[in-house]
Amino acid sequence: MYVETKDGTCRSCGGELEIVDADDATMTVECRGECGDSYQVEPDAFGDGCMTYYPGFLTQREESDDEEGGE
Ligand SMILES: [Zn+2]
Numbered sequence: 088m089y090v091e092t093k094d095g096t097c098r099s100c101g102g103e104l105e106i107v108d109a110d111d112a113t114m115t116v117e118c119r120g121e122c123g124d125s126y127q128v129e130p131d132a133f134g135d136g137c138m139t140y141y142p143g144f145l146t147q148r149e150e151s152d153d154e155e156g157g158e
Contacts (some may be wrong), residue, residue: 088144094133099124106144113128114141 090096090104095116097104102120109115114132117125130141 088140089119090133090140090146094135094140095128096120097122097124098126106140109144109148114144122150 088106090106092103096102096103097116097118097120097142100118101119102118102122103115105119106114106127107117109130111129113127114130115127117123133135134138135141
């Protein structure tokens, strides 16, 4: 899930960020810009009050998990 550049950009190069992982306390973002850096941020790091990116990423991940089969 990509982060809109108005909400947050790479701390190193200012490039676009993609959320690639999340757990109870952090999200892991990966730079799609020049540096390709990846690092952890707080769930509300993008000023959305944990209302957009964090639950959005978790929902997206749950949906893709479902595709892997199950019941
Ligand atoms: Zn970068």
